[in-house]
Amino acid sequence: MTAATEHSGRIRGWASGMLRWTSLRLRLVVVFALVSLTAATSASAIAYWLNRDAVLTRTQNAALNDFRESLERSVGSLPVQPRCDRLQDAAGRLADTTQHYEVVLIGEQRDGTRCAAQSDPGLFTLAAVPDSLRAAVNKKRPADEGDGLPYHLYWQRVTLDGDPYLVGGTRVIGGGPTGYMLKSLASERDDLNSLAWSLGIATALALVGSALLAQAAASTVLRPVQRLGEAARRLGEGKLDTRLRVSGTDELADLARTFNKTAESLEERVEDLSSREAASRRFVADMSHELRTPLTAITAVTEVLEDEADNLDEMISPAVHLVVTETRRLNNLVENLMEVTRFDAGTARLVLDDVDVADMVTACVDARAWLDAVELDAERGIVARLDPRRLDVILANLIGNAIKHGGSPVRVSVRTVDDGSPAGELVVEIRDHGPGIPEDVLPHVFDRFYKASASRPRSEGSGLGLSIALENAHIHGGRITAANWRAEEAREAGAAGEPGANDGGCRTGGAMFTLRLPMDASPLASGANGENRREER
Known part of the structure; x- marks a missing residue:
């Protein structure tokens, strides 16, 4: 370290100390x-x-x-x-x-x-x-x-x-x-002159004494305030059992009593809400598990009815198809609810494997018969260490959402970027050519059961697909963002002063979901890390 660096460090330390002292004290x-x-x-x-x-x-x-x-x-x-x-x-x-x-x-x-x-x-x-x-x-x-x-x-x-x-x-x-x-x-x-010097010295001594007295008074007054601030920070960190020691009968003691009462009331309220939330989660989990057994039987019956639909009366056949469709939707809803309860309970875990991302996207699209509706821009050989099942869930939800609401062709591009980590970052973009997502809907597209849309037809899904995709990205240590890619390109062109930036809205719309995952999710494979990622969200 050079002398100039040491000097600048001392200056920064002095400045930070002065900023700390720019306070009530x-x-x-x-x-x-x-x-x-x-x-x-x-x-x-x-x-x-x-x-x-x-x-x-x-x-x-x-x-x-x-x-x-x-x-x-x-x-x-x-x-x-x-x-x-x-x-x-x-x-x-x-x-x-x-x-x-x-x-x-x-x-x-x-x-x-x-x-x-x-x-x-x-x-x-x-x-x-x-x-x-x-x-x-x-x-x-x-x-x-x-x-x-x-x-x-x-x-x-x-x-x-x-x-x-x-x-x-x-x-x-x-x-x-x-x-x-x-x-x-x-x-x-x-x-x-001697009198003036004496009075000047007395004034200086009085100033020093007042500063010492002010320091003592400030310490006496501010110590309870500092304890209150520390207690408030601990309370904000979730330590709801934080309490202040109350002594005296002055205003600061009243403030400490008020804080303790508030903290106690907040702790009781949070405990009540937590118990209700836990009860709700248990109810959803129990209900999902209880529904699986009758759904299994209903699914078997509907499969038999579906096989015999051509031999049934024309008046009965539409009802059979409706029952089959709704049974499958109900089955998907139950599976999604069970997945959500695992995320909420913090029991979701990663099972990692080396995955060729291009092959993974191709397999996901092929398994759902979407090959004709998807354009893939991905080089083979991009291998990431991820959970294959959860990655398939993410891709299926994002691509299926784009096909359902934006229509074909849906473009899927895969690339890697250097984000400073040893392995780098995987970026998957899914673009459609539909009307796009309204600006007031963008902040809510990943909310559970949120299906309202002004420009897209009402979804027939459960409203949990994008939420589950986001949860699976989080457990990998990644994220998903949504935007309208035509609007983004129009804004970039306008900022650059390119011709055609303002074309009467012809370049707006087109939803784009961007998935960003670490190339190696091994540090997050343990249960503790996965739980930490869930709490960070």
């Missing part, structure tokens, strides 16, 4: 996982945003309150127009707090120049303050709005060089400098 696991993932993700997202809001609000409130108080303490002692050096000292004092923020103070000196004092010029300057925040800080509100104060403390979160910061600012009421502060939120960001 997989759907339960997927649904559990999706529900758990949705719930865990929603809970984690809500927890993250609540914690984020709480952390940022607490940090910014602490920083802004500290900045406001420090600004009031440090700048309140300054003059309205302080010198730049005093502003610088105030900025340094403001930044020296536990909140660790940087400060920018903007004031106007006595000479009218503006001074910008920074606690750390390399980190926080006035340029880092958003324009919108500076406009809000410097905007004076009317005295009749809000709390009546002209200036308020405003804040905004910004990102500088990829790091988050809090920027706040206000103007000292009553005149004085404007102060801005810059508070780093990097530690809060790190804490929130």
